[in-house]
Amino acid sequence: MISIDTKRLHLRNVLQNDVDVIFDYRNNEICARYQRGQVKDYEGIVSLIERRRNDEISIDFPCMIAVALKDTNEMIGEIVVMPKDHTFSLGYTFSYKYHRQGYAFEALTVLTEHLHKMAPEWEFISFTECENIASIELLKKLGYKNLGYVPSLDSQAFGKWTTMDTEEEFAHLSK
Template sequence: MKFPTLYTERLTLREMTNDDCDSIFALRSNESVATFQERPLQENMEEAQAFIEKINAGVANNDWVYWALTLKETDELIGTICLWNYSENITRADLGYELMPHSQGQGFMQEALEPVLTYGFNQLSLNRIDAVTHKENIASINLLKKFNFMLNPDFKDTSEIMYTQKREVRS
């Protein structure tokens, strides 16, 4: 299957390449970006390269769709967004995203999220997309609420909360 490149007014959501290694390292070694994530910071370029290889292998195996979020005019990688952790029957997926601090607060993730949700519900035929975020990540919570994600009361965790969006069923 050909990788699903998506376009918005200011962004290209494309497959990650080895040319993105510096940007992926900058993103995944940034303490500010990792504030609300439970993952270690990358410590060197080899880890960034291994991450890109792991992501692209998962894409090739249809384990997930993982987009490099780039500025349309310059192809600068400013973040990532993905649909991953599919349910066994591929009717549900988790949403993940991260954005460089210098690109936050400019509406880029909101712009990227719309075509990703459309792709998930229409092309992947998902019935539900979940997003887990830290309880104190107000920007992420507000973004999810803008897209009508609802708090999932069944999710039990002390530091994180889950928001869920279900496909609208039309008769």
């Protein structure tokens, strides 16, 4: 079971009653324009929640985390954690209704700290589209380093606690 609290937020497992919120922001152009491969149809989201509702934060398996307002438990966004080869890849989407209020920074800060305590030697990588200035600025504020553009992924890569080998690998990929 996932349960991490901040001053304003509760990070928890996704619930079936989150389906309408997820459907709303995943199908809103403000949120959807920078997302790739996300399930957007209602039935698909219901199925996704069913598959992910018992996820645990682990170094062995991916998980989906709902970010909810602490006072109301209303879901306002999601974070996906994908562990592989001593690296956590993080992806996130927050509802357009809650942009520019510090919620993504707050949630990602506490989650990154939690994951770093679990696996202090692991690296953190996130990818974003070059036009997604808000996400780029968020990653910089979180202490991520710009690792360069990766043409094969059509994405800008950012890393935290990365090794020199990883940074050199991304430098090579960005050429």
